Amino acid sequence: QKEVEQNSGPLSVPEGAIASLNCTYSDRGSQSFFWYRQYSGKSPELIMSIYSNGDKEDGRFTAQLNKASQYVSLLIRDSQPSDSATYLCARGGSSGGTSYGKLTFGQGTILTVHP
Amino acid sequence: DTGVSQDPRHKITKRGQNVTFRCDPISEHNRLYWYRQTLGQGPEFLTYFQNEAQLEKSRLLSDRFSAERPKGSFSTLEIQRTEQGDSAMYLCASSPMPGRGTPGETQYFGPGTRLLVL
Numbered sequence: 229q230k231e232v233e234q235n236s237g238p239l240s241v242p243e244g245a246i247a248s249l250n251c252t253y254s255d256r257g258s259q260s261f262f263w264y265r266q267y268s269g270k271s272p273e274l275i276m277s278i279y280s281n282g283d284k285e286d287g288r289f290t291a292q293l294n295k296a297s298q299y300v301s302l303l304i305r306d307s308q309p310s311d312s313a314t315y316l317c318a319r320g321g322s323s324g325g326t327s328y329g330k331l332t333f334g335q336g337t338i339l340t341v342h343p
Numbered sequence: 344d345t346g347v348s349q350d351p352r353h354k355i356t357k358r359g360q361n362v363t364f365r366c367d368p369i370s371e372h373n374r375l376y377w378y379r380q381t382l383g384q385g386p387e388f389l390t391y392f393q394n395e396a397q398l399e400k401s402r403l404l405s406d407r408f409s410a411e412r413p414k415g416s417f418s419t420l421e422i423q424r425t426e427q428g429d430s431a432m433y434l435c436a437s438s439p440m441p442g443r444g445t446p447g448e449t450q451y452f453g454p455g456t457r458l459l460v461l
Contacts (some may be wrong), residue, residue: 232385262449271434271452272386316385320448329399330376331436331450333385 229254234317234334243343247304251317251334254298260320261293262331263302265313272316275302307341314338345369347453349435355459356425363421364456368437375418376450377410378434379403386434392418393440425460432457 235250249263260279264272278284278291278300290303300319304311318331348367356362368375373394378386389408390400394415404410407425412418422429436450 260448264452271432271455274449274451277449318385329374329391330388330401331378331386332388335383335385 231332232334234337238338240340247307249302251300258319261300262318264316267313309341312340349453353457361423366435367417372437374438376436380432427460430460
């Protein structure tokens, strides 16, 4: 089982729709989770971090975390063509509830928003 | 520009040559990370520093790879005797120390160095 797994893509949505990106993780001790966006040929750019169960909203983006189900998601409302990119889910390292070091990434989901 | 910077941005080398990459983190960040990313995959952790101390190294970091952060500021990643399998994007990221009670620290990535080994 991969440590961080993202729903297989690519995902294609029409402009203005809601895009839903999902991620599961295997380490129950994980405390911190991150969504990054990566345009082709560029480096990852942070969208959101989430640490607590529930929803966290930032503009058109909402991250959802369910630690019991070991599940993280990202919703993008009113999707725009400029949102077309690869979305990376990552979990922070953890040990006994203490964060350390590295991020472990999923393989990414390619999102295409078509006009 | 106060973001993470990396140099060079692109490097083409022949198999067997040595290459060195540099990363300058965000100035107040005391943690610095190296990752490697190949096409269609997420970044894979290589190693990280807290100040000048190298705290963790991945099994991916073979003995041909070495990283340093001598004064706790910039870092270098050297690959000796490059192989075609080393072709990838090498990403550097930095973060502040997490505060007490903060479960994680956000890492900010540089633009990456794209390595092609012929």
